[in-house]
Amino acid sequence: MPHLLDGDQHELDPLERQVVAVFVDGVRVLGLPRSIGEIYGLLFISQSPLSLDDLVLRLQISKGSASQGLRALKSLGAVREAEVGAERRTYYEPAIELKRLVGGFIREQVRPHLESGKTKISRLAETAQEIDDQERREFLGERIERLETWMRSSGKVLPILQKILGQ
Amino acid sequence: MPHLLDGDQHELDPLERQVVAVFVDGVRVLGLPRSIGEIYGLLFISQSPLSLDDLVLRLQISKGSASQGLRALKSLGAVREAEVGAERRTYYEPAIELKRLVGGFIREQVRPHLESGKTKISRLAETAQEIDDQERREFLGERIERLETWMRSSGKVLPILQKILGQ
DNA sequence: CGGTTTGTTCAAAAAAGTTTGAACAAACCG
């Protein structure tokens, strides 16, 4: 039976809502779905670890979303399972060190794309070799060279980024 | 009348298709639409500037997409209007300095989000002041402090990023 | 065992984002 006045214990209070909104926006910039921002946001502002059911209840999202969102956050290293004595249910708490978050994001989202980009560009270079028209081939060589430089720069920047953000 | 054998002059050759694919993937990582990758990719690999109609014809996209895509790319500083003598139609060429591209992306996509994030966090800090429960308020203070540190780190990293990529 | 709790999976529904194309505006030109 639905509650008529929604004065429910489980609903987010205004401050929680604000925090969740911050993270929803944040993950959106990173290209991650809203539910991931909601989950991380609520964990971030909770004083004690939360279970999947807590998230479902308080964020009003489906079990499916909560389960998938937690999986993604775990793989990013953004949440971990909390040690809770003698409980069957698992509870989650957020990783709050920027270093860790950035590291996970780079590992999971950035590196794979960089790698596949490099592969594609190698194949490109091969295709360009086969062009007959010399002028065209030289032009392509220059442009592909530039792409390779971009890739090298990007690769170089990541560890530096991590270093700066690890403070 | 549709062409039956598609041996059309205007279709992309295999190399062009490969390049376009690289950029489609690239912009996707940045959260930009496919058409923007297609347009930039084709400009990147063209030896001479292209007009809006060229893009429509060769990429087989609508005028609407081409127009909007070019606008976005211009605002990112990723394409510029080429000087072509005595032509009414405007022709576009790509900016190919990584520095410029990164700068535009940071200016248009990153900074605005950082700014709005900072604003939201300030409001958050105010809301947290009004919490009655002292323990809760102190906890919130710590977490909000951390958010502010994250924001400062991000702000600091941008110029460094630009500097490294500007080579 | 059989029942309960906890969590996962995945097809379908919903939401969000992108593209299209027709209508419009603006610049040019004979």
Place this chain on the structure above:
DNA sequence: CGGTTTGTTCAAACTTTTTTGAACAAACCG
């Protein structure tokens, strides 16, 4: 002027991504 070319706008169509929830699996427990 009136016609043509060039480019923009934006509602509707389409595509892609996300979310839902019912079915399932796995662990526990009396």
